[in-house]
Amino acid sequence: MSIIIKSYPNPSDEMMGIAEEIEKLIQQGVVAPSEIAVVFRENKQLDEMAVYLQNKKIPFQLVRKENLLKNHFIQQILLMLEWVALEAARPGSGDHHLFTLLHFQWFDLPTELIARVHMDFIRQAFGGQQSFRLYLQDLQKQGNQLFTPIEIQQLKSVTDLLEAWIKGVYNEPLQNFFCRVLNESQVLKMASQAPDSGFRIHLMKTLFEFLQAENQRNPDLTLEGWIQIIRKMEKYKLTIPYESRIGDEHCVQLLTAHGTKGLEFDYVFIGGCVENNWEKKRGRNIGFSLPPALKIQMSSYAQSHLKEEDERRLFYVALTRARKYVQISYAEKDNQGNEWQKSKFLDEILIPGRPIVNPQPEAYSQQNSAIVFQVNRLQGNQIQAMQQRYSQTFLQDLVRNFKLNPTALNKYLYCPRSFFYESLLQVPQAEQMHSVYGQAIHHALKQLANYHAQGNGVNIERVQADFQWFMHLNRHHFRPQDFQRHLQHGNQVLKNYLNQVFSNWGNVKETEKDFQAIINEVPIKGRLDKIEICNGTTQVVDYKTGKPDNASNKLKPFDNQQGKKKKDDFDYWIQAVMYVMLLQENGHSSVNTVVFDFVEPDKDDQFQSHSIQVTQGDIQLVEQLIEDTWQKIQAFEFPCCGHNDCPWCAFEQSLANGSRASNP
Numbered sequence: 001m002s003i004i005i006k007s008y009p010n011p012s013d014e015m016m017g018i019a020e021e022i023e024k025l026i027q028q029g030v031v032a033p034s035e036i037a038v039v040f041r042e043n044k045q046l047d048e049m050a051v052y053l054q055n056k057k058i059p060f061q062l063v064r065k066e067n068l069l070k071n072h073f074i075q076q077i078l079l080m081l082e083w084v085a086l087e088a089a090r091p092g093s094g095d096h097h098l099f100t101l102l103h104f105q106w107f108d109l110p111t112e113l114i115a116r117v118h119m120d121f122i123r124q125a126f127g128g129q130q131s132f133r134l135y136l137q138d139l140q141k142q143g144n145q146l147f148t149p150i151e152i153q154q155l156k157s158v159t160d161l162l163e164a165w166i167k168g169v170y171n172e173p174l175q176n177f178f179c180r181v182l183n184e185s186q187v188l189k190m191a192s193q194a195p196d197s198g199f200r201i202h203l204m205k206t207l208f209e210f211l212q213a214e215n216q217r218n219p220d221l222t223l224e225g226w227i228q229i230i231r232k233m234e235k236y237k238l239t240i241p242y243e244s245r246i247g248d249e250h251c252v253q254l255l256t257a258h259g260t261k262g263l264e265f266d267y268v269f270i271g272g273c274v275e276n277n278w279e280k281k282r283g284r285n286i287g288f289s290l291p292p293a294l295k296i297q298m299s300s301y302a303q304s305h306l307k308e309e310d311e312r313r314l315f316y317v318a319l320t321r322a323r324k325y326v327q328i329s330y331a332e333k334d335n336q337g338n339e340w341q342k343s344k345f346l347d348e349i350l351i352p353g354r355p356i357v358n359p360q361p362e363a364y365s366q367q368n369s370a371i372v373f374q375v376n377r378l379q380g381n382q383i384q385a386m387q388q389r390y391s392q393t394f395l396q397d398l399v400r401n402f403k404l405n406p407t408a409l410n411k412y413l414y415c416p417r418s419f420f421y422e423s424l425l426q427v428p429q430a431e432q433m434h435s436v437y438g439q440a441i442h443h444a445l446k447q448l449a450n451y452h453a454q455g456n457g458v459n460i461e462r463v464q465a466d467f468q469w470f471m472h473l474n475r476h477h478f479r480p481q482d483f484q485r486h487l488q489h490g491n492q493v494l495k496n497y498l499n500q501v502f503s504n505w506g507n508v509k510e511t512e513k514d515f516q517a518i519i520n521e522v523p524i525k526g527r528l529d530k531i532e533i534c535n536g537t538t539q540v541v542d543y544k545t546g547k548p549d550n551a552s553n554k555l556k557p558f559d560n561q562q563g564k565k566k567k568d569d570f571d572y573w574i575q576a577v578m579y580v581m582l583l584q585e586n587g588h589s590s591v592n593t594v595v596f597d598f599v600e601p602d603k604d605d606q607f608q609s610h611s612i613q614v615t616q617g618d619i620q621l622v623e624q625l626i627e628d629t630w631q632k633i634q635a636f637e638f639p640c641c642g643h644n645d646c647p648w649c650a651f652e653q654s655l656a657n658g659s660r661a662s663n664p
Contacts, residue, residue, distance in 0.1 A: 001325065003349070004357060005346060006329040007331070007342070008329060008332070008358075009332055011331045011334065015052045018038060018271055018329065019049075021269065022036055022058060033060075033250065033252045034249060034250050036269075038053075038271065039257055040257070040271050042272075046255075049271070050062055058252055059251040059252065060252040060253070060254050061246065064244045065259055066244050068210075068239070068240035069233065069240055073191075074203055074207055076104050080185065083098065083162075084169055085223045088169045088223075106185050106190050109155070113154065116146065116394065117155065118426075119398075120144065122426050140156045169223055174211070174215055174221055174222065175212060175215055177223065179208075199244070202242070206240065210240050214229060257270075257315065257318040260321045264321055264323055265323065266323050266324045267326075268326045270326065270327070270328045271330075273315075273328055273345070274342055274343055276340060277343070278343045312348075328346060330343065402423075403523040403524060404525070405526050406578045407423070407575075409629060412633070413565045414569075415640070415648065417639065417641065417648050417649055418646060436474045437471075437486045439470065439474075440467050441493075441543065441545050443467070444467035447466045448466075449530055452505060458502045460495050463494055463498065464491045464495070467490050468491070471490070500606070500607050508530060508531075509538070512530075514527050516582070522630040524582065526578055528583075529542045538588065542572075542595070543597050543598075543599050544599065545599050553568050555612070557618070558570040564642075567645070577622040581619055581623075593613055
């Protein structure tokens, strides 16, 4: 068997190089297409490779071992059932799902109507309305001049259905209720009429068989209990497997390394052989995450060694699928220009005297440009699709009075689509209890700062009482067990924090002060936790309730050479610069220091404080970021970020896949 190892400047050139090699083999009649396999570590890499083969008009079959729990269609069904279970157990606890739920195709609600209704709810929430579900009920009973009778009736037809499910969830056997929801929601009918009807029905059948098996094991299983089983499976990376295929078996085969087991081909191309895809990929590949108690018993060395051995075996499985020829390739840099390290598994198979081949990239540049153009056009289509779902007037109203704060800027830089939903539409988020806990800590420390400013000392019991008051006021955001856990943790953290840190507090000048400014015609704002004078220097103090051990990326300065922003990168640094800008624009020209005070101990049970000194160069850099971002917001540019873990991009993808009706 012949083995060739090639390096390419970047992944795009690598995939183009593989596509050209395959094109030559087929054109010269060296091998039948069905005897060629392209192997990558992950499905997402195969998706990209498929674009390059399509560009070359090379027919292929894409075979995937999929996880049912990650399928968009099934995720929507599960979210609908989870909302019913949550609301039946505790009214209001499923509010964070309701906005998404209303978009599902089978409810046939216009997208802009959902957004307008939600924006009105946000306005009323400031007047005391706490539940989106109750708001919808009141809307139907009392009416609202913002919505026509037809629109209110459209909403009523959906909410009546949802309320009927909540009332009936425990009045019939679980399997019967499951089938009832699929029928009454029109999910089953619409799936049977879809172009891929057989596939969708197969997915629902697989999910129902899983429900039957769990119900057989536990005859008393409830909907809430079944949903909890599924969420635990997701947490520990357990799967409900099924297989999907695109194309037929007489074409070039696109496979993951896992998918090659038991198969053989004359020619095999293994791409993406860099550390990030292999040695540094996820945890040990045993199908699930180890429980925390078991992880503690294993040394970090033992865990990493087991993981590497699994990855090595998987790599050699892919390598040994070739009968005659195997080409192994890797990219020296990612598409943003960051250095990559080739996998150590390549060094283990290198034969002395056999060099690594470095194809010249010039041959690929023109064709790569064409493919990049296609990707950019798709991105443009995404923006156009959003503007078709929402009227120009509605989008203009959203952005007209919007003021950019540090959170919104960071969100846009990471994912413009998330910014649209979370910052403009202000859709409630799932992990609401963590936010409420942080607000309770901030409230207690604000009260303490006010006492301190009046010349009073620290009274830990009073601080804890302020924290407890805020928590009890908002306990409806928590499940009972979560509420008690957060309450106990917060009381202990505040006590330890104040015993260790309070003596370092300066003279408090302001607490939770709102500032606004205009920067290059862009309105910005921010709420500063505390302004104090410490050792003769005026500084801003911002409290953080996250883990300080996880904050290094957030504290590092913005790097405009990095390319696409990763999650949390620069978040605190950008926040610090914007705070200084706000203060300087409001007459505090000498302030250039922001201190991030962590009200959560590190791994050594110490409370950390990080200070950022803002320079004029920092301010100029962020001013440019603000100006560029503002122009895109005004142009309604809210493309998806493409990150795998982005819930709003996944939501948009589910709409694009036919899970959402068009506006009438």
